[in-house]
Amino acid sequence: MGNNEKIIILLNARYAGERFSVGNLKLLRAGRYGNAHVYRYRDARHDLVVKDFSHCPWWFRWTLGRFYVQRECLMLTMLEGVPGVAGNCRKLGPYMVSYDFIEGETLTDRMKRNATLPASFFVQWYELTKTMHKRGVVHLDTRNLSNVLCSPEGQPCVIDFQSALRLRFWPGFIRRIMVNTDVSAVCKGWLRLCSKPPPPELIVFYERFTRWRKFWIFKGYPLRKLKANWKNRQSRAQSELNDRAKLALRTESNAGANASSPASAAKSACGPL
Template sequence: MFESSLLAQLQAQFPTHQFSHESLSIVHTGRFANAIVYRYKDSQFDFIIKDFQHSPWWVRKTIAPLFINQEYKGLARLQDVDGVVDNFCRLSPIAIAYDFIEGTPLKQLAQQQAHLPARFFKDFERMVAKMHRRGVVHLDLRNLGNVICSKEGKPYIIDFQSAIRFSRFPRWLQRFMRGADMSGVYKAWQKLAGDSLPQAKADYLHDFNHVRKRWILKGYPLHRAYVWCGGVVTQILNSEFIRSILERF
């Protein structure tokens, strides 16, 4: 039933194309408040689709539209940034589709003890810096599953569900947010091309990790409360954002 609805939504977006069930497959089965991730691939289209149709009604009516809207806005703000997909569309208030990136997540490459050249991470660093100049932080780049090494050897960033504009926050928190993104770059660089990571960047990663550990283990109650309240107010209980701040840093 869910698949038929998705195909109908795709048909509405691209009325001249014929979509088929055989071309739709499940990549990841979401549970509760997480989307089911599909891939639709035929001779013309190759999409990743996130859909919340399976979720309880109160999720579909409350946080699911926020998650989809957050990802859509993140992609829209970063159009024309290298390493971010340009082709995307909202299929419904609780479903989004965007181009599939052919490649391998850095998390998988790290598990395989693979090695990437320094130029990959220099491109990745420039990409993140450009994203920050657009006023957006990703907040989940320390999760190496959110960075793809494409077949051409170029970095791509995926999963913008926790991405936000940071200008509304105080300067100290803006620096922390941008630092979290950049530390994700250096974390990947260290794991996959450690010998080429410049000492200044290694020192930056070391210092940020130290701050991050102190943030979690010892805590700064006022700061942590500010982040929590800011997330609630600005994202209306966007749990992906809260999780990114409190768990992934």
């Protein structure tokens, strides 16, 4: 029995009374080593994402594979009903999870084709981030712009919650660091994808955050760091220099300007780290 057939059996078992067909299942991305295979199931009634860790090495599958599935199910359940976050999350097995598919283009793909977004997109993204935090969830990986989508309607959507955490169990200063990490992602995207500058308060916040972030040890996945992160140091340093240059230019151009409406929306994000 192939893996596609196993997925269909689990879908039929989890969605009582529904009939799923293997012909409607498509592999979107083949995960390597510790990454999930990502499938899309689409028919007249359903449009789902299925993430499957069952192909991973046994030791990864039994440990982190189980953890990632459990974590994503918990986070999406806590965020059920939030616009811009996938709903209808169901655990299909110890190594497999499904939830509603969200149509959209990643911000990384938009950068590759030099497409821009209006400032209102980033204000909405900031509001979505605040809503997630009010629900007690911090994403921690939206600085990876592949985890943020622009929907066909131009709305921000956030995906891939397997590295997300609950806020309630952490000390106050750790919570502030994690919340600020999510907020810094909004400013990073704003700088790289919008022709208009962020509000002055957000620029000050981002400058302070990027100075502090170099001391944060938990950046990226440990497995990635073990492989080849040292090869990317030069390009990351260049990106930081480019961001700082943009900040300097936009701060100068904003000198003496009145605060705009996006400024009031983002003002609360600029507290002390």
